[in-house]
Amino acid sequence: MYTDRDACLRAIRAKDARFDGRFYTGVLTTGIYCRPSCPARTPLPANVQFFPTAAAAQQAGFRACKRCLPGATPGSPDWDVRGDALSRAVRLIDDGVVDRDGVPGLAARLGYSIRQLQRLLADGAGAGPLALARARRAQTARTLLEATSLPHADIAFAAGFSSVRSFNATMREVYAATPTELRGRGPGRHCRPGGSGLTFVDLDLAVRRPFCPCNVFGHLIATAIDGVEVFRDGVYHRTLRLPVGFAVVSLAPGAAGVSARLGLSDLGQLPTAVARIRRLLDLDADPVAIDSFLGDDPRLAPLVAAHPGRRIPRGVDGDEIALRILLGQQVSTAAARTHGARLVAAVGEPVETPLPGLTHLFPTAERVLDAPDAVFAFPAGRRDTIRRTALALADGTLDLGVGADRDEARAKLLAMRGIGPWTVEMIAMRGLGDPDAFPATDLGLVRAAERLGVPDLAATSAAWRPWRSYATQHLWALTPHAVNTIPGVPGCEERS
Incomplete structure (x- = not known):
């Protein structure tokens, strides 16, 4: 967007927070750079220069504004x-x-x-x-x-x-x-040792408004795997494998966005942990653009108006999401949790944490390969599919990481025996972060289509591109399910 000077000028004149993180404004007369919503007086057009990233502004010799703190914005969608x-x-x-x-x-x-x-x-x-x-x-x-x-x-x-x-x-x-x-200038918080060799840091994670936490937190809570995840007293907790060591994270919707407490075995992993949490909760989405586009369809308009700012419940690790989706094929949410807990107990990595119920890291693909057949209490065909997928992830044949080529990953998944279009679309949506994934044969979507009077869902969904993953969240909410509910949170207690 930063190349569209007229659009950027309109945004800074309006002090429009929707564009925070999408571009940065360098003020030539002061040598500072700001976010678009900076409360300071709007500079003259002749005195500004626009940049796509904070790093670009810094490289050009600008320093960060002390009023708007441009580094604290949500990431660019x-x-x-x-x-x-x-x-x-x-x-x-x-x-x-x-x-x-x-x-x-x-x-x-x-x-x-x-x-x-x-x-x-x-x-x-x-x-x-x-x-x-x-x-x-x-x-x-x-x-x-x-x-700290x-x-x-x-x-x-x-x-x-x-x-x-x-x-x-x-x-x-x-x-x-x-x-x-x-x-x-900080709020005076403290960095606290929390036992088990972890150091705890409290943060508020910025998020673009509107933000509907119901389905994203609801999904994480409803599908939580014992040992790795737990929901207690209105807070979702989980363990998190990091490149060095591990973390335990505690997340809850808050007035400023999302309140987060991170306990890290290596404090140097804080930025990586924060980046993965932001992906987990889809915090860098542009809800205004997405809702405006989907709301133009009269069938989706009432759903978008009722719950603006829905996010996609993603994952902290593409490999983990793929394996969890395979474990949950053709079974209930409760059964999927049972299968996941059995796998975690058998080959998950034990960790010591101060939070009751958090005892393991979700197993790596290499560890899944070592799981005995008895762990997979379902048909041999699905067990073999899980093993083939774990092998492809372990040897690097299949890349589902944050830097994966989505088209290549989709093609490789679809070519694997035992993996069909529904599984590919679910992994693309939640593991790869594809905003346009659409599992058209999903039972929840089929029921939603019947309720909306849509005879050909796959054909109709073409009009929702490139935001079909978000349309999916709204359609799923038409069927009452715990994945749309956060116990104790106003507005999220009633099932949609």
Whole structure:
């Protein structure tokens, strides 16, 4: 969007929060960059320059605004929903690949040369991979300064800086403030040891409005697998496998978006954990654009009006989602939970946590391959499909990660014996984050079509592209089910 100067000017004049994260405004007279909704006086058009990312603005020499805190915006929905190489690269950087594997590792994941990768990101994101990773580190460091009482040196290394000196220099350059000054502006929360070697941090996760938490939290609660997930006192808790160590996360809808408490075995994994939680809850979606488009259809309009801002219940890991969907094929939600709990108890990785009921990490594909046949208490054909899928995931033949090529993943899934179109669409929707997946043969969708008087659902759904995953959420809500309910949350207690 940042290339459409007239549209950007209209957005900053209106101080429209819908565009926060979609572009950034550099003010030439002050040398700062802002989010579109910044409450400061709107600069003259001749004095502004627009950028696609915070990293691009920083690379151009602008520092972050102290009033609107542009780094605290929701992520751009463009990077989240698109499936091209540029978006895949940005998602991988957001997941921490550059910090873990360097630029060569990122290029290898995408099948590009380093030079091709740098050109791709410079052209599309306005900054190269190192600049994007640096902006990520700076925002993580600011979050830790404001949300914890950790020593500066610990924060520097936890955020991924190679030295305290580079940490101090970056914070002064990006925020025009020292780490001590930034800490004084925080809400005064504390970083707390919580037992089991975990360090706990409380955060508020920004979300674009409107936000309907009913189906996304409801789905996670209704399908929770014992040992990995639990819902208690209005809060959804789960364990989370990370590239280094693990975390326990506690999530609940809040006035500011989503309230999150993260307990991490390695504090340096905080940005990766946050990125995965945001994907889990689909927090970077653009609900206004989606609802406006779907609401133009008279059949969907009442559903959208009743529950604006529905999100897609995704996952923290594509491999996990695929295996869970296969476990739940052709069985009830309760049976799927039982199958999942049996698998977790048999081959899940035990972890010690201070939260009752959280005892394991969901097993990796490699561990699933080691599960004895007795764990799979269902027909041999489905058991073999799970094993074939786990093998493909384990040996890298099938990639369902955050940087996966969605079209390639779909084709490989569909070519596997035992996996049909419904399974492919469900994995694409929840595991790959495809906004246009549509399991047309799903029983809930078929019943919704009958209720709406739609004779040919597959043909009708073509008019809902490219947002059919979101149309699916509205259609599913027509059938009463616990996946649309959050016990104790006003507006989400009654089933749709």
